[in-house]
Amino acid sequence: MDIPGMGFFNSLSEKGIKQTIGDKIDETTRAVLAGISPKEARALLRGEPPTEKPNPRYRAQVKSFMLHIRPKFYQEGSTWFSHTFRLGLLSTFFFVVEVITGLILMVYYTPSPDVAYYDMINILSNVNMGKFMRDMHRLGAELMVIAVSLHMARVFFTGAYKHPRQFTWLTGVVLLLVTLFLSFSGYLLPWDQLAYWAVTIGTSMAEAAPLFGYQVNLILRGSQDIGAGGLLRFYLLHVFLLPLVAIVFISIHYYKVSREHSISLPAAIEENQAPPEKIAAAKRKVDILPDLITSEIMWYIIALAGMVIAVATFFSAPLETHADPLKTPLHTTAPWYFLWLQGMLKLGDKTLWGVVIPTIIFGLLFAIPYLDPGPSRLAKNRKFGVSLGIITAVMLVVLSYMGTGLWGVSAPPAVELVQEFIPEEGVGKVRMIPWDQMTIGAFTTENPTTYPSGELGEIMREMEEAVERESARPDNNFFNGRMTVTIEPWQTDLKKFTTTVNWEEIPEGSTSNELQDAEFVKTFYFHRDSNYELLE
Amino acid sequence: MIDTRILVGLLAVLIALSGVVFIAIDDADRRVEFDEAFHGRSVENGAALFTEYCAECHGLHGEGTPRAPTLNSKYFFESRVQDLRFEGGLPAYIKLTVAGGRPVKSDPAYPENMPTWSQDFGGPLRNDQIDNVVNYIMNWEEGAPDLEALASAEPTPVPGDTPEERGANLFQGAGCVACHMIDGVGGAVGPDLTNVYDKGEDYIKESILMPNAVVVEGFQANIMPQNFGDTLSDENINDLVAYFKSVSESQ
Numbered sequence: 186m187d188i189p190g191m192g193f194f195n196s197l198s199e200k201g202i203k204q205t206i207g208d209k210i211d212e213t214t215r216a217v218l219a220g221i222s223p224k225e226a227r228a229l230l231r232g233e234p235p236t237e238k239p240n241p242r243y244r245a246q247v248k249s250f251m252l253h254i255r256p257k258f259y260q261e262g263s264t265w266f267s268h269t270f271r272l273g274l275l276s277t278f279f280f281v282v283e284v285i286t287g288l289i290l291m292v293y294y295t296p297s298p299d300v301a302y303y304d305m306i307n308i309l310s311n312v313n314m315g316k317f318m319r320d321m322h323r324l325g326a327e328l329m330v331i332a333v334s335l336h337m338a339r340v341f342f343t344g345a346y347k348h349p350r351q352f353t354w355l356t357g358v359v360l361l362l363v364t365l366f367l368s369f370s371g372y373l374l375p376w377d378q379l380a381y382w383a384v385t386i387g388t389s390m391a392e393a394a395p396l397f398g399y400q401v402n403l404i405l406r407g408s409q410d411i412g413a414g415g416l417l418r419f420y421l422l423h424v425f426l427l428p429l430v431a432i433v434f435i436s437i438h439y440y441k442v443s444r445e446h447s448i449s450l451p452a453a454i455e456e457n458q459a460p461p462e463k464i465a466a467a468k469r470k471v472d473i474l475p476d477l478i479t480s481e482i483m484w485y486i487i488a489l490a491g492m493v494i495a496v497a498t499f500f501s502a503p504l505e506t507h508a509d510p511l512k513t514p515l516h517t518t519a520p521w522y523f524l525w526l527q528g529m530l531k532l533g534d535k536t537l538w539g540v541v542i543p544t545i546i547f548g549l550l551f552a553i554p555y556l557d558p559g560p561s562r563l564a565k566n567r568k569f570g571v572s573l574g575i576i577t578a579v580m581l582v583v584l585s586y587m588g589t590g591l592w593g594v595s596a597p598p599a600v601e602l603v604q605e606f607i608p609e610e611g612v613g614k615v616r617m618i619p620w621d622q623m624t625i626g627a628f629t630t631e632n633p634t635t636y637p638s639g640e641l642g643e644i645m646r647e648m649e650e651a652v653e654r655e656s657a658r659p660d661n662n663f664f665n666g667r668m669t670v671t672i673e674p675w676q677t678d679l680k681k682f683t684t685t686v687n688w689e690e691i692p693e694g695s696t697s698n699e700l701q702d703a704e705f706v707k708t709f710y711f712h713r714d715s716n717y718e719l720l721e
Numbered sequence: 722m723i724d725t726r727i728l729v730g731l732l733a734v735l736i737a738l739s740g741v742v743f744i745a746i747d748d749a750d751r752r753v754e755f756d757e758a759f760h761g762r763s764v765e766n767g768a769a770l771f772t773e774y775c776a777e778c779h780g781l782h783g784e785g786t787p788r789a790p791t792l793n794s795k796y797f798f799e800s801r802v803q804d805l806r807f808e809g810g811l812p813a814y815i816k817l818t819v820a821g822g823r824p825v826k827s828d829p830a831y832p833e834n835m836p837t838w839s840q841d842f843g844g845p846l847r848n849d850q851i852d853n854v855v856n857y858i859m860n861w862e863e864g865a866p867d868l869e870a871l872a873s874a875e876p877t878p879v880p881g882d883t884p885e886e887r888g889a890n891l892f893q894g895a896g897c898v899a900c901h902m903i904d905g906v907g908g909a910v911g912p913d914l915t916n917v918y919d920k921g922e923d924y925i926k927e928s929i930l931m932p933n934a935v936v937v938e939g940f941q942a943n944i945m946p947q948n949f950g951d952t953l954s955d956e957n958i959n960d961l962v963a964y965f966k967s968v969s970e971s972q
Contacts, residue, residue, distance in 0.1 A: 232724045299848060310756040317744050483726045486733040493740035506766070507849045626941050673933050673942040677863040679764060710768040715761030719754055 219249035229475040242474040255473050256443045262467025263448035264477065268343070271484050272336035273442075276364075278485050279329035280431065282492070283367075286322040287424065294374065296420035298413050301376035302507045309504070316501075323502035324492055326368045330522045333364045341553070341574050344562030345449040351554035353441040356434050358550050363431045365522060370423040372520055373416060378610055381508035382517040384419070385411055390526070393535040410510055452562035505610040514609055515596060524588030525581050531588070598655040598663040599686035599705035605651060606644065607684065607709055614644055615682070615709075616717040623680055623711060629669040645670065656688070664689045664700060678713035760856060767857025770850055774838070781934050783861055784927060788832055792858055795867040815855045820848070866930075866950050879957065888964025891957060900945070904968055911945060912937045918969035922962050929958055 197205050214223045221229070225236050235242055246252045262268065293312055294304045308315035337357060340346055346354035373384040388411070392402040407414020442448060453459045454467040471477060519527045529538040549556070557570055564571050595601060607615045617640075624637035630649040636642040652666045666688035675681040684707050689700035772781065778789035785791030798811065807814050820839035838844040839851055846854075879894065881887035892898055900910035917925060927934050932945035953961075 230727070302849060306759055310752050310759060314745060314748055316751070316755075317741070317748070479724060479726050479730075483730040483733070486730045486737065490733040490737035490740065493737045493744075497740045497743050506762075507847070509847075671936075671942065673936065675768065675933075676764075676857070676860050678761075679768060679860060681768070708769070708772075710765040712761030712764045714757040715765060716754060716758040717762075719751070719758045 219245040219252065221245050232475060232479070242472060245474065252473070254439070254443060255477075256447060258470040258472045259448060259477060260450055260467060261469045261471050262450040262454045264471055264480070265451065265467075268451050269448065270335070270339060272332050272339055274481060274484055275488055276329060276332040276336055276360075277435065277439075278488055279325045279332055280435065282325040282489075283322060283329065284428065286318050286325065289318050290322055291424060296374065296417050298376060298416055298508070301374065301416060305375045305377070305504055317496060320496040320500055320502050321492060324495060324500050326371060327521075328492070330364055330368055333361050334522075337361055338574070338578070342564070342571060343449065344452055344564070344567060344570075346554045347557070347562055348554075348560070350441070350446050350449065353438060353446065354554050355551055356438040356441065358547070359434050360431065360438060361550075362547070363427055363434065367423065367427045367431065368522065369520060370419045370427060373411070373419040374423065375504055376416065376508045377505040378508055378512075378514050379503060379505045381411065381510065382514055383519055384415075386517060386519060386527070387523065388415075390530070390535070390539040394540040395536060398536075398540070412510075449562075452564070456561060456563055458563065503611075515600070515604055518589060521585070524586075525584035526588070528584035528587030597705075598658075598661050598666070599688060599703075602648075602651055602655060602666075602668065602686055603684050603705070603707050606648060607682075607707075612717045614647065616711070618644060620680075620711065620713045623672050623682070625672050625674060625680075627669060627671045629667055631667045641670075652686075662690045675710060680711050682709040682711055683707075684709075763853045763856045764860050766850070767853035767855070767860075770846070770854050771857050774846070775854065778833075780927075782927075782931050783858065784931065784934075786923070787830070789835070790827060790831075791868065793861045793865055795865045796869060798862045798865050812855050812859055815858055816851060819846075819851050819854055820844075879960065881960075884960045884963035885967040887957075888960040888962070888967075891953075891961055892964060895949075895953070897961075903965075904971075910940075912940055914965060914968075915972065916969050918962070918965040925962050925965060926958055929953070929961070 193205065193209070196208070200208070211222055214226065215221065218226060220241050222237070222241065225241050228234070228236050229242070243257055246255065246257055290308065293308050293315065295301060305319075308319055312318075340354065340357065369384070369387060373380045388402055388405050391405060392398045394401060403409075405415065405418060406412075407418050449455070450467055451459075454464050457464065459467070518524065526539065526543060529542060532538050557567075559567060559570075561567065596604070605613075607613050619640065622637075622639040622641050624639070624641055626635075626637065628635050628637065628641075628645055630645065630652050633646070633649065636645045648668045648670075652668050655661055655663050656666045666686060669685040669687070671681075671683040671685070673681045673683075686705045688703055690703050691698060692701045771779075771783075778786055779792055780786050783791065783793030785793075791797065802809075802811050802814050805814070809817070818835060820837070821842050822837035822844070823835035826834055836844065838846045838854075840847055879887045879891050881890050892903065897914075898907040900908040902909060902913045903915050905915075924935070930950045932947055932949075933942045936942045949958075
């Protein structure tokens with residue numbers, strides 16, 4: 186009996202229940218998995234050869250949207266770990282982590298100077314796992330900058346940018362820039378002192394550009410100083426424009442890799458400089474399904490586990506005090522990946538070192554494949570290029586060191602002394618003293634017998650050494666210094682902590698060596714509950 | 722035989738999950754602690770702001786001056802908002818007053834109106850700074866002195882017919898002389914008080930009630946008892962002031 190429209194029951198009577206259900210499962214699985222049968226899926230997971238002919242795995246790559254982006258296979262040589270270090274894969278992975286954690290953080294964030302900082306506090310003090318999400322987002326951003334930069338270095342040193350991959354390199358440099366700007370634009374959003382001043386410095390660099398610098402700065406900041414307009418613009422750049430550009434260029438970049446030139450083989454293989462059996466091994470096909478996908482998923486999970494462990498143990502996204510446009514912090518530094526730029530700015534003219542030279546550097550980066558016509562990718566045939574690369578890397582490290590507060594700019598010794606023990610932002614030695622050990626009284630480094638016991642006494646001894654160190658430095662106009670700490674009860678659970686630095690100095694413009702007394706006083710308040718370690 | 726990559730991947734999944742669980746277990750406690758820590762830091766910032774902007778008129782410890790009312794008192798924390806029939810609670814009342822100022826003086830004797838402090842109303846402070854000031858003022862609540870009880874308290878009977886005489890006896894009887902020298906007699910733990918009247922009556926009263934408000938250079942804070950507000954009445958303190966005045970004038 187054949188009932189129209191009741192195929193399932195018809196086949197039930199024809200083939201029996203077991204066969205019918207089996208067929209139905211097979212049909213549904215194939216529909217969901219782009220033609221892969223349950224048996225085939227099992228073989229895929231076990232790393233076994235295909236179960237049908239023609240190979241259903243290749244068919245799946247044609248039928249499935251997500252898989253069709255991928256090539257059918259790579260050559261084994263291009264998957265060797267020591268050749269790529271999986272850096273491109275990791276860069277993509279971190280981008281995806283940023284998108285997911287970013288979307289979650291967006292739910293709790295409003296880009297307005299009045300509330301942005303409180304939204305951060307809310308994420309940290311009220312949102313379930315909010316700190317975890319923020320730490321992951323921040324860590325992912327920093328790792329993405331590292332992965333993208335290392336990826337570029339790898340491609341440079343293996344000569345993989347050469348013909349026919351010049352355009353792929355070019356899109357890669359765009360992605361490096363997008364990554365840097367994505368990270369930098371996110372820097373402003375917490376609206377704390379760190380954010381405000383790092384971005385103020387960054388955008389003021391744009392101002393140094395000839396002809397249109399003022400306009401660029403104005404467009405970025407939304408007004409003379411960063412305010413509500415600037416925050417909104419950076420927010421839109423961060424969550425909309427830059428991710429969009431990134432997605433477009435990641436697509437182009439990957440399309441070039443997957444459809445046109447594949448990943449490069451190690452140079453020695455490509456140029457027949459390796460033993461024949463090694464070349465043969467390198468040119469063996471490795472199928473995407475299941476080999477590469479398995480490997481990729483493994484790397485994703487390892488990277489994720491590494492990030493989670495870092496966040497669980499030591500990594501914490503910083504949050505300083507509320508942004509204050511009227512109070513410049515003592516040592517403002519750019520984010521670490523822009524320190525080289527800050528270091529260059531210390532060399533001289535803002536326009537030359539802050540705009541012209543970086544533009545030339547990135548211009549050269551874009552042009553590398555077109556400037557370097559040598560056909561060989563082997564390092565021994567590219568002595569000039571490789572040395573230039575190494576010199577650039579060393580220069581970046583040196584310039585970055587010069588960009589930190591350790592080099593060049595420093596405040597007067599008394600200010601630095603107080604900053605050393607009680608920094609304006611962050612924790613520092615004094616804030617680590619348990620509240621109960623902040624003994625009431627006045628203590629001076631001139632009279633070590635007055636030191637209280639416990640951690641405060643130890644810090645006083647350290648102050649004594651620091652004062653001696655500063656007094657002994659020949660380049661300091663700071664003689665016979667002493668530091669005094671006065672601790673008073675101030676309110677319920679609140680103590681007033683006054684540091685006074687006294688010293689003798691040669692007055693400015695004086696020709697004689699006559700010394701004059703000088704004093705620097707700075708007051709702090711410490712509350713019993715303000716667990717600074719927790720806020721770090 | 723299962724692919725080693727699948728085994729490694731599964732191991733990594735376990736590690737990642739245990740990491741997340743490790744964080745999640747503590748997260749609720751951490752959030753509570755963070756809230757307290759942030760409040761503590763807010764009070765610290767508020768203390769600095771209060772000293773800079775408010776202390777001039779309201780006194781360093783909120784004790785009030787002829788220019789502005791007392792904030793650090795039991796009355797302020799327990800009855801002020803009820804008396805005004807303000808329904809938003811004390812923190813909101815403080816925030817409102819600090820942010821928007823007072824268009825009308827609460828006491829015509831004050832020389833100026835309370836200015837507006839919020840940038841929203843043309844003042845110098847951001848709203849987060851005003852929150853810090855509010856948290857700082859609210860932190861007085863626990864130890865706020867009961868000024869009304871103090872004013873109406875029966876004076877401790879001290880022998881003597883004139884305020885100067887009673888003050889002189891009190892200076893001996895209450896133990897001041899053990900630490901403070903006056904007219905060449907007394908201890909040297911605290912400052913010499915022979916000419917203390919020159920610093921003004923307010924200074925003397927503040928120093929008796931809140932010895933740490935101003936600590937004379939060269940002397941240690943927290944040596945002088947801080948409970949004279951409980952043991953001495955207003956009248957006792959006025960007697961002491963009269964005594965200081967007479968000593969100062971006889972010099």
